[in-house]
Amino acid sequence: MKAIRLHGARDLRLEELPEHPAPNAGEALIQVRAVGICGSDLHMYQDGRIGDTAFTSPLIIGHEFMGEVIAVGNDARDGNQQPLQPGQRVAVDPQTPCYHCEACEQGHPNLCLNHTFAGVFPDNGALQERMIVRARNCFPLPDSISDAGGALLEPLGIALHSLNLSKVGLAHSAAVIGCGPVGLLIIRLLKLAGASPIYAFDCFPWRVEKALELGADQAWVVGEHDAVKQVMDATGGRGVDVAFEAAWADKTVQQAADMARYGGRVILVGIPGDDNLQLQHSTARRKGLTLKLVRRMKHTYARTIHMAAKGMVDLDALVSHTVSLDETAAAFERNIAYEPGVQKMVVKM
Ligand SMILES: [Zn+2]
Ligand SMILES: [Zn+2]
Numbered sequence: 001m002k003a004i005r006l007h008g009a010r011d012l013r014l015e016e017l018p019e020h021p022a023p024n025a026g027e028a029l030i031q032v033r034a035v036g037i038c039g040s041d042l043h044m045y046q047d048g049r050i051g052d053t054a055f056t057s058p059l060i061i062g063h064e065f066m067g068e069v070i071a072v073g074n075d076a077r078d079g080n081q082q083p084l085q086p087g088q089r090v091a092v093d094p095q096t097p098c099y100h101c102e103a104c105e106q107g108h109p110n111l112c113l114n115h116t117f118a119g120v121f122p123d124n125g126a127l128q129e130r131m132i133v134r135a136r137n138c139f140p141l142p143d144s145i146s147d148a149g150g151a152l153l154e155p156l157g158i159a160l161h162s163l164n165l166s167k168v169g170l171a172h173s174a175a176v177i178g179c180g181p182v183g184l185l186i187i188r189l190l191k192l193a194g195a196s197p198i199y200a201f202d203c204f205p206w207r208v209e210k211a212l213e214l215g216a217d218q219a220w221v222v223g224e225h226d227a228v229k230q231v232m233d234a235t236g237g238r239g240v241d242v243a244f245e246a247a248w249a250d251k252t253v254q255q256a257a258d259m260a261r262y263g264g265r266v267i268l269v270g271i272p273g274d275d276n277l278q279l280q281h282s283t284a285r286r287k288g289l290t291l292k293l294v295r296r297m298k299h300t301y302a303r304t305i306h307m308a309a310k311g312m313v314d315l316d317a318l319v320s321h322t323v324s325l326d327e328t329a330a331a332f333e334r335n336i337a338y339e340p341g342v343q344k345m346v347v348k349m
Contacts, residue, residue, distance in 0.1 A: 003128035004328045005058040009048035012329040013058075020132050023073040028084055028135045030092070034147040035126045035347045036064030036155065037328075037335060039180060039248075040271060041119070045332050052275060055121035062347070063094035063119040065126035066141065066150030076135035079301055090138035091150045091305070093157075094118035094125070095296055110161070110298040117296075127328060129349055139301040145308045148322065148346045149315035152181070155344075156313060157300035158269070159185035163193060165292040166242045166267045170194040173240040175231050175259050176216070178247030179207040181318055181344045182269060184214050186244050188313050191215030195242075199234060201227045202247075206341055231259040245270050250278065257283050257291075265290045321345040 003017045023029045041061050048054060069088045076084040079093065097104050097112035104112050118133075119125025141150045159182055168174060174195045176183050179202035190198050191214065200211035200219040211219040220230050231240060239261035245252050249270035256266045257279055266289050268277075284291065307313045320343035323331045331345050 001129040002325055003060050004062075004325060005060050006045060006048075006055070007058050009046060010333075012045065012332060014326060014329070017128065020130055023071055023076070023132055025074040026076060026135055027073045027132055028069050028076055028090075028138060029071040030067035030090065030131055030133055030138075031070050032065055032067040032126050032129060032131050032349055033089075034066050034151040034349070035062040036148075036151045036181075037062075037331060037345045037347065038064050038155065039182070042332065042336055043271060043273065046336055047273065053120060057122075059119070059121050060124035060126070060128050061119040062125035062127035063117065064151050064154040065094070065118075066091045066147060066153075067126075067131065069138070070130065072135060079136055079139045082140075084135045084138055084140075088138075089141045089147075089150065091141055091153045091301065092118070092126075092133050093137040093139070093301060094154065096134050096137060108298060110296040127325070127347065129325070139305060141305065142309050145305065146316055147348065148319050149308050151346055152315040152318060152344065153301065153304045153308065155182050156185050156304045156308070156315065157297040158182050158294065159189050160300045160304060161297035162186055162244060162246075162267050162269050162294050163189045165294060166244065166265055168193055168195045168242050171196050172242060173197055173199075173235060174242045174244065175199040175201070175240045175256070176211070176244045176246055177201045177222075177227060177252045177256055178245065178270060179204075179211045179219070180246065183244070183246035184210055184318060184343075185313065186246060186269070187211055187216050188214045192307075192312060197234070199231055199240065201225075201230075204338065204340075207343070210343065227255050228258040235261075239264060241265070242267065248273060250274075253277060253279050254283070257287070257289060260287065260289055262287045263289075265292065267292050267294060269294045318344045319346050322348050325349055
């Protein structure tokens with residue numbers, strides 16, 4: 001079977017790997033059909049690491065994915081505790097928690113101390129034709145959700161978890177810095193949740209346009225505009241109830257804190273390249289800000305599947321490019337070069 005493996009920084013190779021054995025109890029063998037390319041994949045690709053997690057042998061990356069079940073082991077029950085069947089199309093939660101540690105027992109499987117994660121060393125991800133997954137991580141998809149849409153339930157889950165942490169409510173004001181796929185999905189969910197007004201920022205005009213389409217009331221290209229000044233002017237100097245940092249967490253963290261109101265919340269979604277959080281202490285302290293860091297997601301699949309199936313969120317509209325497995329390495333290069341128009345690339349097999 002074909003797979004794409006990362007051998008080092010900017011070194012992705014299309015390779016022939018042995019087929020997987022039959023699935024064990026509680027497992028499923030799936031034919032991978034769609035994989036989204038995520039910002040964290042790009043970090044891994046560019047630097048050969050993410051935060052302090054490096055890899056020491058070739059790694060298959062890719063954690064936003066869906067596929068079709070080919071075979072199941074004994075007692076294969078899906079994420080809804082229903083029997084998983086060959087032929088079903090499923091979205092797959094990339095994280096497998098232990099379900100027993102303190103974090104798991106307290107209802108935070110996303111913080112599990114003993115978890116594995118598809119595409120994070122040493123566990124292989126989804127850029128392979130076939131893959132063994134835990135049945136419990138599989139969530140059957142209705143026909144109304146496309147293959148690409150199924151893969152993008154993962155970033156939608158991140159956006160939903162971010163929204164949950166923000167505790168945003170009706171007519172709360174919000175700002176989103178960074179209009180990549182997750183930032184855009186946050187904007188869409190803010191709109192659905194009744195937040196207003198919603199402000200958005202990005203470095204690229206095509207993303208700013210998309211932000212307006214998805215529900216931002218005002219959106220600006222940073223560089224041409226000072227993000228903090230725009231929000232302060234627009235809110236009469238008050239700032240927003242909630243500021244989301246969904247860029248690469250460098251100076252944007254400070255901007256998010258600067259544009260939040262006194263007593264406001266700052267939700268940090270982005271992952272910094274240098275593994276450092278830069279924030280002026282006095283700003284955060286004097287404002288009494290609540291900072292929440294987003295660690296993956298939890299309990300989101302039922303809700304995201306419902307939203308996608310009902311058309312509350314149009315995941316297909318987020319996909320700017322569809323590529324084949326053979327074109328994946330080139331797609332990563334186009335992504336890190338910020339080729340105009342690149343929003344979300346999906347690898348289809
Ligand atoms: Zn991701
Ligand atoms: Zn655990």
